Amino acid sequence: MPNTQPNPLAYIEQLLDDKQFQEAESLLLEQLERKQNLAAVYNALGIIAIEHYQDYKLAEQNYRLALDYNDTSATIHFNLAILYDQFLNNPHQALKHYQKAIEYDDHYIDAYLNLVELCIDLEENVELAYEYSKKVESLDSTNARNLNNIGCILIKYKNDPERAVDYFEKAVTFAKNKTTSLANLADAYVKIECYDAAREAYEEVLKLDPENALVCHNFAYILRHHFQEYDAAIKYYERAIELDPKALISYQGLRGLYSLDLHEPKKGVEVLVKALQYFDNDESLTLEIANIYDFELDDYESAITYYKKVLEINPNNLLALNALSYLNVEILKNYDAALEYYLKILEIDDQTPSTYVNIGHLYFYHLSNFEEAxxxxxxxxQLIKSRQLPVKYAGELYFNMGALHENYLNDEHHAIQFYERAVSMGRDPKAEKKLISFYAKTKEKVH
Structure with a gap:
């Protein structure tokens, strides 16, 4: 008489598919007590730990117990790999178990696909990833996900955008959801300078997925750089920022459009200021804003504000310290503040001659303290001489040193030496005149 008792594991699997986790767990614990089907039971408990309890360490424990009872199960290795890949942020363990899954089932397409995509993300084992992708192609030549992966490897690692286009086009043909492959195809068209085709592909992607921030950014890029359609580019940059306000690249693109293409640096810097609400402690972004106000807009008050913000983020930022020193000298005429910034620079780096020169200039021109100068x-x-450094400011430095020795120390001998340095190293015309005068006096004395 045939056995008509239902298969408990098949029933439990149905419960898991229906998200009936508590009933499934109860039946699984009964199986544990009976010590039956232990590998399958622990595997199912691992699934419940993830999907019902979100307890990923418990899931890891259950999957490893499952492997204790069946360490050649491709399914268990695959499930453990997904756990490491997607939940425990342990990609190298994930790679190991995807490879185990393939070792025990060399037709396990999902394991190949996940492994390949992880290698691409990690930028590791790319040749192995390509080999596995070609294996999947031999198993299923219409697998859109795999065709897309091959295209990504070709364009990113093998510098072969023409072949990548072929694979992306096939992926678009076979994919149920064409968004990813179509977006990659558009990017590949840009690589081979088929801008009209790229434009058409980007437009098609945005019909399918109008909230794709990266595609909005990439579309804006070609509208700006290759079609010079600046109004349309602005629209898509702004849309990209709206969809992903933490993608700095879109702010940078829009800023560049305003500043470089439309020659409106004020609008450009306003874009970056808007970005600061999401990148409040971004040192380089804050410094870039300060530099734009300083060098492009001559808005020194705003420049000083943002240079000071840079120092709030990093008190040792030499670029901001030097800029504040200069602005305090040349714009604010606040020489004491400038000196404080210069001395702070020396605390950080006491081996750069120009800092000493700047402090010397401050004392020489503005504070009339010739001894300190x-x-x-x-x-x-001494630094220039010890390192034999060529310096563009040598003429002014050595002329001033000559003048100090001549007029402050009454030391003509050393004055002449420094004037000669000013001429030989800096081609300083004032030093040349001084030397002619000294040489003339010397000649008179000889005669």
């Missing part, structure tokens, strides 16, 4: 000029001179 000479002290800092001498420090710059």
């Amino acid at each position: 000479l002290e800092y000029y001498n420090k710059a001179h």
Whole structure:
């Protein structure tokens, strides 16, 4: 008489499919007590730990117990790999178990696909990923996901966008959801400079997925750079920012359009200021804003505000310290503040001659403290001499040192030496005149 008792594991599997986790768990625990089907039971408990309890460590424990009873199960290795890949942020363990799944079932297409995509994300084992992708192609030549993966490898790692286009086009043909493959195809068209085809593909993607921020950005890029349709590009950059306000690249693209293409740097910097609400402690972004106000807009008050914000983020940022030193000297005429910034620079880096020169200039031109000026000029001179550095400011430095020795120290001998340096290293015309005068006086004395 045939056995008509239902298969408990098949029933449990149906419960899992129906999300009836508590009933499934109860039946699984009964199976544990009977010590039956232990590998399958622990595997199912791993699934419940993930989907019902979101307890990923418990899931790991259950999957490993499952492997204790059946370590050649491709399914269990695959499930454990997904756990490491998607939930435990342990990609190298994920790679190991995807490879085990393939080892025990060399037709396990999903394991190949996940493994390939993980290699692409990690930028590791790319040749192996390509080999596995070609294996999947031999198993299923119409698998759109695999065709897309091959295209990604060809364009990103093998620098072969023409072949990538072929694979992306096939992926679009066979895919049920064409969005990803079509977006990649558009990017590949850009690589081979088929901009009209790229435009058509981007437009098609945005019909399917109008909230795709990356596609909006990439479409804006070609509208700006290749079609010079700036109004349309602005629209798509702004849409990309709206959809993903933490994607700095879109702010940078829009800023560049305003500043470089439309010659409206004020609108450009306003884009970056808007970005700061999402990148409040981004040192380089804050410095870029300060530089735009400083060099492009001559808005020194705003520049100083943002340079100070840079120092709030990183008190040792030499670019901001140097800029604040300069602005305090040349714009604010606040020489004491400038000196504080210069001295802070020396605390961080005492081996750059130009800092000593700048402090020397501050004392020489603005504070009329010739003793201090000479002290800092001498420090710059020693660094330049010890390293035999070519410096563009040599003419002014050595002319000033010559003037200090001539007029402050009454030391003509050293004055002449420094004037000669000003001429030989800096082609300083004022030093040349001084030397002619000295040489003339010397000649008169000889005669």
